[in-house]
Amino acid sequence: MKLLTVDEIRALEADANAKGMRYETMIENAGSGLAEVILSRYGEIGDTAAVGLVGSGNNGGDALVALTRLAEAGWEARAYLASPREDGDRLVKGLLEAGGEVVIGAEDPRREQLNAWLHSATVLMDGVLGTGIRLPLRKEAAELLRDVKKSGMLPHVVAVDCPSGVDCASGEAAPETLQAELTVCMEAVKTGLMTFPAFELCGEIVTVAIGVPEDANQRQMVIDADLARGWLPERRLDAHKGTFGTAVIVAGSVNYPGAALLAARAAYRIGSGLVTCGTIAALQRSLAGQLPEATWLILPEEMGVISEDAAGVVLQNLNRATALLLGSGFGQEEATGQFLKTLLHPASHSRRVAIGFVGAQGVKEKEEMGGRLPPLVVDADGLKLLAKMEDWWKKLPANSILTPHPGEMSILSGLPVAEVQKERMEIAREMAERWGQVVVLKGALTVIAEPGGRLGVIPVASPALARAGTGDVLAGMITGLRAQGVGAFEAAAAGAWIHAQAGLLAAEKVGHSASVLAGDVVEAIADVLSEL
Numbered sequence: 379m380k381l382l383t384v385d386e387i388r389a390l391e392a393d394a395n396a397k398g399m400r401y402e403t404m405i406e407n408a409g410s411g412l413a414e415v416i417l418s419r420y421g422e423i424g425d426t427a428a429v430g431l432v433g434s435g436n437n438g439g440d441a442l443v444a445l446t447r448l449a450e451a452g453w454e455a456r457a458y459l460a461s462p463r464e465d466g467d468r469l470v471k472g473l474l475e476a477g478g479e480v481v482i483g484a485e486d487p488r489r490e491q492l493n494a495w496l497h498s499a500t501v502l503m504d505g506v507l508g509t510g511i512r513l514p515l516r517k518e519a520a521e522l523l524r525d526v527k528k529s530g531m532l533p534h535v536v537a538v539d540c541p542s543g544v545d546c547a548s549g550e551a552a553p554e555t556l557q558a559e560l561t562v563c564m565e566a567v568k569t570g571l572m573t574f575p576a577f578e579l580c581g582e583i584v585t586v587a588i589g590v591p592e593d594a595n596q597r598q599m600v601i602d603a604d605l606a607r608g609w610l611p612e613r614r615l616d617a618h619k620g621t622f623g624t625a626v627i628v629a630g631s632v633n634y635p636g637a638a639l640l641a642a643r644a645a646y647r648i649g650s651g652l653v654t655c656g657t658i659a660a661l662q663r664s665l666a667g668q669l670p671e672a673t674w675l676i677l678p679e680e681m682g683v684i685s686e687d688a689a690g691v692v693l694q695n696l697n698r699a700t701a702l703l704l705g706s707g708f709g710q711e712e713a714t715g716q717f718l719k720t721l722l723h724p725a726s727h728s729r730r731v732a733i734g735f736v737g738a739q740g741v742k743e744k745e746e747m748g749g750r751l752p753p754l755v756v757d758a759d760g761l762k763l764l765a766k767m768e769d770w771w772k773k774l775p776a777n778s779i780l781t782p783h784p785g786e787m788s789i790l791s792g793l794p795v796a797e798v799q800k801e802r803m804e805i806a807r808e809m810a811e812r813w814g815q816v817v818v819l820k821g822a823l824t825v826i827a828e829p830g831g832r833l834g835v836i837p838v839a840s841p842a843l844a845r846a847g848t849g850d851v852l853a854g855m856i857t858g859l860r861a862q863g864v865g866a867f868e869a870a871a872a873g874a875w876i877h878a879q880a881g882l883l884a885a886e887k888v889g890h891s892a893s894v895l896a897g898d899v900v901e902a903i904a905d906v907l908s909e910l
């Protein structure tokens with residue numbers, strides 16, 4: 379789904395209008411699209427009656443057109459005008475001609491008509507206010523929404539473009555705003571809806587086209603099933619395991635034993651041909667039996683963490699790797715920091731590598747690699763260790779994928795967590811640009827940004843994913859997709875979308891979001907893929 383700011387959609391509409399696609403036509407298209415969605419979702423559930431709360435602007439216009447289409451389809455279609463519309467309003471006339479009914483709120487001071495209508499309605503269309511709002515709500519609109527809330531059991535609430543009372547630019551919401559079950563966005567989701575509290579008030583979000591010309595440069599999107607499906611690699615019948623690449627997962631330390639296993643399993647479940655786990659011997663001994671499908675690379679250690687000498691071992695074993703994950707469960711010991719530094723920048727450390735664990739041949743191979751690491755994903759403690767290196771982003775191959783949660787983003791960027799959270803999209807975009815890397819800013823409504831390019835938001839916020847280990851799963855999934863040759867932005871966005879869906883599905887299966895473990899998320903990956 380497209381994602382646009384309020385200013386962008388206004389400019390797009392003005393441009394289309396100037397080129398001959400009149401505003402009236404766009405409103406016709408918007409209302410007709412909305413009616414189609416309502417007919418397909420709620421047309422089969424018995425009584426077909428809709429009440430529309432209609433404002434004086436174009437949001438109300440969309441609602442009037444939709445009510446007219448519903449009346450034409452045989453529904454009882456009733457418009458409740460929040461405030462009077464222009465005399466002889468064309469859209470009101472159209473609804474009346476189609477057999478709909480219209481009442482002006484001011485003429486129903488005790489809301490008797492409204493309550494009677496709500497009582498018998500299947501759908502309540504919320505078209506009081508759209509993108510033209512300035513908070514706080516004025517008295518008339520606030521009172522109407524409050525009275526609707528008070529009226530008790532509501533029918534299915536469908537918001538027109540946004541729940542009325544939400545500021546589509548900032549995501550703020552008036553306290554009177556009605557909770558929607560479904561929000562039908564016109565042309566594009568507005569960026570404010572992808573922030574809190576607005577997001578929670580929207581329910582499910584879909585978009586309908588209003589007829590503006592397609593913009594080939596459209597670079598902001600809400601990730602959905604169609605996008606994710608389109609980015610997954612084809613699984614051809616004549617494939618062999620090499621077709622799907624080799625994901626190398628370098629992860630874990632004695633205190634974080636599960637990270638490697640979760641990431642490796644996730645990389646397999648998302649379709650990698652082979653997964654190799656690079657970790658310390660003690661972990662390999664305890665984990666190998668739990669993932670017999672993996673191959674293992676034992677890494678030199680120091681006090682239970684991966685040590686600098688491991689860099690040579692990893693470099694020596696990357697010849698088949700098509701993606702490399704670094705960081706999950708590393709811990710933050712100096713030794714592992716040195717490992718990362720040496721791995722990313724072997725030239726300045728070649729002597730150390732040579733006299734360390736690796737023999738002369740390893741050094742030669744490493745030098746031949748000339749820093750040509752396979753596509754990289756850096757996660758968790760790997761990010762914190764990176765942040766300690768000067769100009770760390772210059773040491774990474776371009777278009778590596780970084781998967782910080784807000785705390786890690788704060789450490790990497792130097793910005794306070796509150797600031798990161800307040801401007802998630804802007805900050806992800808800015809940092810992706812500054813670092814030349816794809817950034818996955820995790821958390822509720824995960825944001826994926828590529829340098830100077832696309833930005834995607836995952837429209838999922840679930841406590842099921844606020845759980846230790848789910849980050850390792852995400853990192854493994856993204857690495858698994860990257861290993862299959864999926865592009866950096868696409869792998870990050872598809873991985874994050876599938877991960878979020880797997881979290882929701884796991885909560886459903888387990889019975890409660892509080893009880894979902896990271897392992898349940900891994901097990902739900904296949905179900906998400908099968909539904910895609």
Ligand SMILES: NC(=O)C1=CN([C@@H]2O[C@H](COP(=O)(O)OP(=O)(O)OC[C@H]3O[C@@H](n4cnc5c(N)ncnc54)[C@H](O)[C@@H]3O)[C@@H](O)[C@H]2O)[C@@H](O)CC1
Pocket residue numbers: 391401404405408409433434435436437438440506507508509510511512513514515516517519538539564588
């Ligand atoms: N402009 C266009 O061409 C299109 C607009 N569309 C629809 O039109 C909407 C935007 O329409 P408008 O720009 O007319 O704006 P709205 O319909 O969102 O609201 C404007 C009306 O709300 C009133 N208002 C503003 N702030 C208020 C507050 N705090 N309390 C109470 N009333 C307030 C204004 O006085 C005005 O009457 C979109 O959300 C979308 O639904 C779509 O149909 C697509 C085409």
Ligand SMILES: [K+]
Pocket residue numbers: 437504505506507508537538539540541542
């Ligand atoms: K609305």
